[in-house]
Amino acid sequence: xxxxxxxxxxAPKPETVGAATQQLTxxxxxxxxxxxxxxxxxxxxxxxxxxxFAIGAGDRVVGNTSYCxxxxxxxxxxxxxxxxQPSLERIVALRPQVVLISTASQLxxxxxxxxxxxxxxxxxDPHDLDGVFRSIEQVGRMMDQDQQAQAVVQKLRERTAxxxxxxxxAPAVRAFYQVxxxxxxxxxxxxxxxxxxxxxxxxxxxGDVPGAWPRYSNESALAxxxxxxxxxxxxxxxxxxxxxxxxxxxxPAVQAGRVYKINDDHLARPGPRAVQGLEEMARALHPExxxx
Amino acid sequence: MIEAxxxxxxxDQRVAVAGVSLKLTPGEVTAIIxxxxxxxxxxxxxxxxxxxxxAGAVRLDGEAIEKFSRRSIGRRxxxxxxxxxxxxxxxxxxxxxxxxxxxxxxAGWGWETERDLRVAEEVLHETExxxxxxxxxxxxxxxxxxxxxxxxxxxxxxxxxxxxxxxxNLDLSHQATLLTLVxxxxxxxxxxxxxxxxxxxxxAQFADHILLMKHGKVIEAGPPKxxxxxxxxxxxxxxxxxxDAHPVTNAPRVTPVHSTK
Amino acid sequence: xxxxxxxRRTLIACGVLAVALVVAIVLMALIGSEALxxxxxxxxxxxxxxxxxGLSRDQYDILFQIRLPRILLAAAVGASxxxxxxxxxxxxxxxxxxxxxxxxxxxxxxxxxxALVFFGANEWSRPVLAFAGALVATLAVYQLxxxxxxxxxxxxxxxxxxxxxxxxxxxxxxxxxxxxTRIRSFTFWLLGDLSGTTKTLLPVAIAMAVLGTVALTLNAxxxxxxxxxxxxxxxxxxxxxxxxxxxxxxxxxxxGSSVAASGSVGYVGLVxxxxxxxxxxxxxxxxxxxxxLAGALFVIVADTVARTIIAPRELxxxxxxxxxxxxxxxxxxxRV
Numbered sequence: 001x002x003x004x005x006x007x008x009x010x011a012p013k014p015e016t017v018g019a020a021t022q023q024l025t026x027x028x029x030x031x032x033x034x035x036x037x038x039x040x041x042x043x044x045x046x047x048x049x050x051x052x053f054a055i056g057a058g059d060r061v062v063g064n065t066s067y068c069x070x071x072x073x074x075x076x077x078x079x080x081x082x083x084x085q086p087s088l089e090r091i092v093a094l095r096p097q098v099v100l101i102s103t104a105s106q107l108x109x110x111x112x113x114x115x116x117x118x119x120x121x122x123x124x125d126p127h128d129l130d131g132v133f134r135s136i137e138q139v140g141r142m143m144d145q146d147q148q149a150q151a152v153v154q155k156l157r158e159r160t161a162x163x164x165x166x167x168x169x170a171p172a173v174r175a176f177y178q179v180x181x182x183x184x185x186x187x188x189x190x191x192x193x194x195x196x197x198x199x200x201x202x203x204x205x206x207g208d209v210p211g212a213w214p215r216y217s218n219e220s221a222l223a224x225x226x227x228x229x230x231x232x233x234x235x236x237x238x239x240x241x242x243x244x245x246x247x248x249x250x251x252p253a254v255q256a257g258r259v260y261k262i263n264d265d266h267l268a269r270p271g272p273r274a275v276q277g278l279e280e281m282a283r284a285l286h287p288e289x290x291x292x
Numbered sequence: 293m294i295e296a297x298x299x300x301x302x303x304d305q306r307v308a309v310a311g312v313s314l315k316l317t318p319g320e321v322t323a324i325i326x327x328x329x330x331x332x333x334x335x336x337x338x339x340x341x342x343x344x345x346x347a348g349a350v351r352l353d354g355e356a357i358e359k360f361s362r363r364s365i366g367r368r369x370x371x372x373x374x375x376x377x378x379x380x381x382x383x384x385x386x387x388x389x390x391x392x393x394x395x396x397x398x399a400g401w402g403w404e405t406e407r408d409l410r411v412a413e414e415v416l417h418e419t420e421x422x423x424x425x426x427x428x429x430x431x432x433x434x435x436x437x438x439x440x441x442x443x444x445x446x447x448x449x450x451x452x453x454x455x456x457x458x459x460x461n462l463d464l465s466h467q468a469t470l471l472t473l474v475x476x477x478x479x480x481x482x483x484x485x486x487x488x489x490x491x492x493x494x495x496a497q498f499a500d501h502i503l504l505m506k507h508g509k510v511i512e513a514g515p516p517k518x519x520x521x522x523x524x525x526x527x528x529x530x531x532x533x534x535x536d537a538h539p540v541t542n543a544p545r546v547t548p549v550h551s552t553k
Numbered sequence: 554x555x556x557x558x559x560x561r562r563t564l565i566a567c568g569v570l571a572v573a574l575v576v577a578i579v580l581m582a583l584i585g586s587e588a589l590x591x592x593x594x595x596x597x598x599x600x601x602x603x604x605x606x607g608l609s610r611d612q613y614d615i616l617f618q619i620r621l622p623r624i625l626l627a628a629a630v631g632a633s634x635x636x637x638x639x640x641x642x643x644x645x646x647x648x649x650x651x652x653x654x655x656x657x658x659x660x661x662x663x664x665x666x667x668a669l670v671f672f673g674a675n676e677w678s679r680p681v682l683a684f685a686g687a688l689v690a691t692l693a694v695y696q697l698x699x700x701x702x703x704x705x706x707x708x709x710x711x712x713x714x715x716x717x718x719x720x721x722x723x724x725x726x727x728x729x730x731x732x733x734t735r736i737r738s739f740t741f742w743l744l745g746d747l748s749g750t751t752k753t754l755l756p757v758a759i760a761m762a763v764l765g766t767v768a769l770t771l772n773a774x775x776x777x778x779x780x781x782x783x784x785x786x787x788x789x790x791x792x793x794x795x796x797x798x799x800x801x802x803x804x805x806x807x808x809g810s811s812v813a814a815s816g817s818v819g820y821v822g823l824v825x826x827x828x829x830x831x832x833x834x835x836x837x838x839x840x841x842x843x844x845x846l847a848g849a850l851f852v853i854v855a856d857t858v859a860r861t862i863i864a865p866r867e868l869x870x871x872x873x874x875x876x877x878x879x880x881x882x883x884x885x886x887x888r889v
Contacts, residue, residue: 085729182749183741209865215741217586218748219615220865247619250610342787366790377782379646379706380835385557390778394790400772401838403560448789 024142027135028123035097038143042096045083045103046236047271048124049074051136052100054152054272057143063094069236070265070273092117100124100139102270126270128195129160129278136272156275160199163282166289167201173285175202176226176253179213181245184221188214192270193232193277200281201289202228218247226251228258228285235265260284293317294339294369294452294484299348301334301508308334310508311348316452316484321475323495324488326505327529332488335505336454339486340369366394370445372455378430384440385425388412391447412447419443419473435466442470446477453477453485459494467491471498496520496543504528520544558836566833570846577850578628581857582620586864589616622755627747627856627870628849629758630815631825633807635848636766638822639829639841643776644800646783647706651823652808655709656716658819660690661805661812662743663720666727668813676753684809690716691801745818745871747856754814761810766845768803772796773837780835818871820878821848827885851877 020036042063043049049068052061058073063080080090083103091099091114098120101110111121124139126132133153140149177193179185187193188209197204205224206216229248233241244251244259253259262284266277283290294316301309309331316322316339324332337343338350341357350357352368360368370391392408404412416422419439429437438458445453453474459467475498477483489495495502495516502519504512506528512519525533531548538545583594589612596606602617634652641650652658664686665679672678697712698705728739742749769776775796778786787793811818825848829840855873862868 183746184748206865211866214866215868217860217865217867218619219585219587222615222619223587223611225611250614340788342784362787362792363790366788369788371785371788373784373788377646379648380643380780380830382781382835383557386777386836387781389557390781390789393774393778396774398774399792400775400796401770402774403838404557444789 022142024122024138026123027125030123032098032120032122034120034122034142036144038097040094040096041143042080042091042094042099043068044080044086044099044101046070046265047126047269048100048102048139049077050269050271050273051124051132051139052143055136055140055143055145056148057139057145060143062096063091067236088113092119098122098142102126127190127192129199129274132270132272132274133157135270152272156272159275160278163278164199167282167286170201170286170289172201172203173228174205174224174226175228175230175285176205176221176224176248176251177230177232178241178245178248179232180241181243184216184218184245184247185213186216186221188212192274193267196267196274196278196281197230200278201286202230202281218245221245221247222251226253227256228260229253230267230281231259231261232264232267233261235263237264293353295351296335296339297348297351299335299338299345299350301331301338301343302346303334308508309338309345312505312508312510313348314503314510314513316486318451318482318484319478320500321478321485321487321498322501322503323499324486324503324505325490325492325495326511329507330505331508332505333456334508336371336456336486336488339452339454340371341365363394363399366448366450368450369452369454370448370450372442372445372453372458374457374460381428381430383425384421384427384429384432385412385416387429387440388416388421388425388443388447391415391444394448411449415443415446418446418476420469435462435469438462438466438470439473442473446473451483453483455485455487455489457488457490459489459491467494474498492520492525492546493538493543496545497538497541516544520546558834558839563839563842566839567842567846570843570850574628574846574849574853577853578621578624581624581853582616584857584861585615585620586861587615623747623856623860624853626755626758626814627852629755629762630747630811630818631821631848631850631852632762632845633758633765633811633848634818634821635825635829635844635851636762636769636841637804637807638848639826639837639844640769640776640800640804641822642826643780643837644797645706645709646780647710648827649710649823650706650713651820652804653817653819653822654717655713656690656694656720657687657805657808658812658817659717659720659724660686660688660693661809662686662817663723663727664689664809665813666724666739670727680754680757680810680813683813684806687805687809687812688802690720691805695801741869742816743871744869745816745874747815747818747852747870748860748867749815758810758814761806762845762849765803765807766842769800770838770841772799773841776800776837776841777835780837816869816871818852818874820874820882821852824878824881824885825851827882831885831888 021033022036024032024034026032039060040062041060043052043061044065046068049064050070052058053071053074061077063078064074066079066082068074078094081087096119099114100122102125114121124135126135136153137149140146175197177187179187186206187204188206188211190212194204194207205226229244231241242261244254248254262277262280266273266280296312296314299309299312312335326332334343338345352360389404389408389412392404396402416425419442421439421443424432424436458470471494474485478485499516502516503510504519504524511528512524520535522533522535534547534549536545579598582598583591593606593608594616597604597608597616605613638651641655642648661683664682668678668682694712694716698708775791778789778791779796783793826844829844829847833839833843855877856870859868859870859873
């Protein structure tokens with residue numbers, strides 16, 4: 001509280017109209033006017049926090065959510081609430097110049113309220129890995145860190161290409177992504193992780209189910225007979241979801257011991273660490289392809 | 293025989309009935325009259341064990357009433373109160389058969405026996421409801437419904453009938469019919485009845501014995517001629533009345549004298 | 554209904570419903586998000602699982618490990634909720650009395666939540682704490698409703714609404730403390746989710762449904778009198794206090810075991826008893842057991858819709874019972 005109060009006392013006033021600005025189009029198709037030099041940004045999702053820190057602009061993050069725990073420095077930034085219900089008061093009190101959000105769900109009301117305070121709202125919402133690279137470049141342009149952003153993206157692309165090359169030889173593995181066991185939730189067509197699975201040399205058995213995180217039928221999971229099961233667990237999720245769903249107990253995956261626990265933060269956050277998640281999945285699914 | 297000795301009943305700190313004694317003997321109709329708040333209904337409720345006295349005792353056939361189970365009380369004492377709540381559809385026959393509950397061999401489950409059906413039929417006949425037995429209760433008129441309530445009480449074959457203002461919502465013809473039925477039951481089947489009523493003249497017609505109550509106390513008890521005097525009635529009701537003899541029945545007839553000035 | 558209820562009529566009505574229930578169980582077992590061969594499935598069901606009749610290992614598992622347990626749970630939950638509803642309506646003399654409206658369902662839900670959060674590992678903690686929650690809610694409602702004149706039906710419903718809305722807020726509050734993934738699955742569960750059967754809790758749910766229905770039916774004659782007035786019932790010989798305790802405790806057990814197994818499946822306790830009374834009369838000796846059987850049928854069918862209509866995805870069964878139940882209820886209200 002005291003830190004915020006001090007920060008407020010020292011904060012520069014937001015740019016007045018007429019100062020140098022830039023115009024950018026965000027992922028919701030909105031034309032957003034921002035100061036040319038963004039010094040104070042608030043990120044309202046863990047992946048967005050990771051992106052801003054990755055391009056070297058972490059010191060300019062003045063607020064993020066309680067879920068933003070990576071990199072470690074992000075934990076020390078003032079918290080404005082959680083992703084679903086951030087506190088408008090806190091956001092305004094921190095006097096940001098732009099607020100980065102990834103979902104358009106509360107967009108209308110939210111944007112209007114912030115615009116009254118002369119705070120810009122920018123949507124960046126990657127659905128797949130290419131989208132993540134675009135986001136990083138976009139944020140780099142916004143924060144005047146183009147060079148660093150390009151370097152980061154370049155490295156990530158190289159790593160991705162290496163993975164895709166390695167797994168190209170082997171046949172794709174039929175895999176089931178278990179978001180939770182009881183009740184059974186999985187990744188559908190619009191889920192970010194479905195793209196990662198494809199690149200890691202897997203076919204998601206639920207990849208054509210409409211929606212992002214559908215509630216799935218136990219029968220269909222059993223009938224799908226996946227050869228591998230991905231269990232996102234650990235990280236910020238703790239020990240939850242570390243058991244295979246009852247319906248899949250006798251699946252080929254379990255019988256062959258091909259149940260892979262991977263840090264949920266590397267798979268569920270559309271940010272730089274998603275490539276790490278990609279590598280971990282690929283190594284687990286195709287160990288032969290990565291023997292040096 | 294039901295006997296109450298020195299009954300005192302309290303609601304929180306307020307005394308509703310103070311030191312009342314009475315006896316109900318088979319074949320007799322007793323009426324309780326008095327102004328509102330005299331404790332008449334409370335006294336009635338104590339006689340079937342629903343209300344516990346603070347002092348004094350109620351004895352049924354010589355035993356303290358607390359010793360009896362609800363069902364054994366139900367076989368001996370029946371209550372006729374205001375109209376029943378009829379939120380669910382029920383036929384007259386089903387309603388009257390409810391009176392046979394206390395005779396069931398099992399407290400919660402079981403089916404009506406031949407005897408139960410016969411008693412119900414007799415009672416429906418007695419109360420002139422036989423033609424309406426298949427109709428729903430809420431299709432009946434007020435008077436017919438009250439007769440059904442009486443029929444249910446009669447179906448219990450109880451020796452003691454306690455009636456709490458049974459004629460309150462009935463028109464003239466039904467009032468007389470109902471009390472005639474009660475009188476017959478007492479005369480023919482050796483039952484005893486206690487009737488709480490506002491209608492003094494009805495009480496005078498049908499009761500052998502009247503209790504005049506005020507503020508929880510019995511001011512006077514005895515045959516109608518002894519209790520229904522202008523002095524006593526003025527003392528209890530605060531109204532000037534004229535008491536003469538009914539030209540046909542010779543029972544006391546009470547007429548209030550209203551000043552129209 | 555002008556005909557008196559007798560043992561014979563009761564046995565016939567319940568017999569018909571029981572046969573319909575068995576047929577429904579078999580038929581619904583043939584329907585699901587995965588297609589199964591009809592003849593082989595019927596053969597396997599007929600042999601009670603001893604003969605695989607040519608079904609593949611997976612098909613057999615789907616039928617006997619996933620579908621049939623789920624259908625049986627649906628039957629148990631439907632029977633429990635309908636019977637509880639019918640008993641509340643008789644005891645409280647109010648055709649609108651229902652486990653949800655009276656706060657009992659929410660009490661059981663809070664109990665289950667406490668079990669999940671604090672005793673997550675122990676399977677038995679859920680039904681036990683759900684029962685405790687249901688009972689506490691019932692007692693709270695009853696105490697709130699008691700006035701000078703005793704707990705009239707109106708006061709009971711009012712008190713029930715107060716308790717249920719209060720408990721709803723508690724549930725919402727606890728939900729906001731959960732993280733995003735748990736919120737989603739918990740919200741789904743709150744609306745009724747029959748997919749979570751386990752080997753230990755299914756027999757419990759079935760046993761509760763059977764025992765509870767029997768216990769309440771054994772008080773049917775007393776409830777018949779109570780339905781027409783508490784004082785009258787008392788006068789006619791009913792041990793009102795004892796019957797009230799029995800109904801409250803048994804109904805709490807029924808609601809508790811249902812909610813612990815499957816969340817809040819709404820409208821069953823309201824609509825099914827009404828339909829049963831409309832067709833068979835208000836006598837509880839026939840309407841309580843019939844409500845149990847009809848409730849089982851209703852939820853089995855509703856759950857089949859919930860698990861097939863957007864297959865392979867699922868809807869919460871409570872959404873389906875509400876979609877069927879609400880219009881049905883409006884129709885019933887207009888008839889009365």
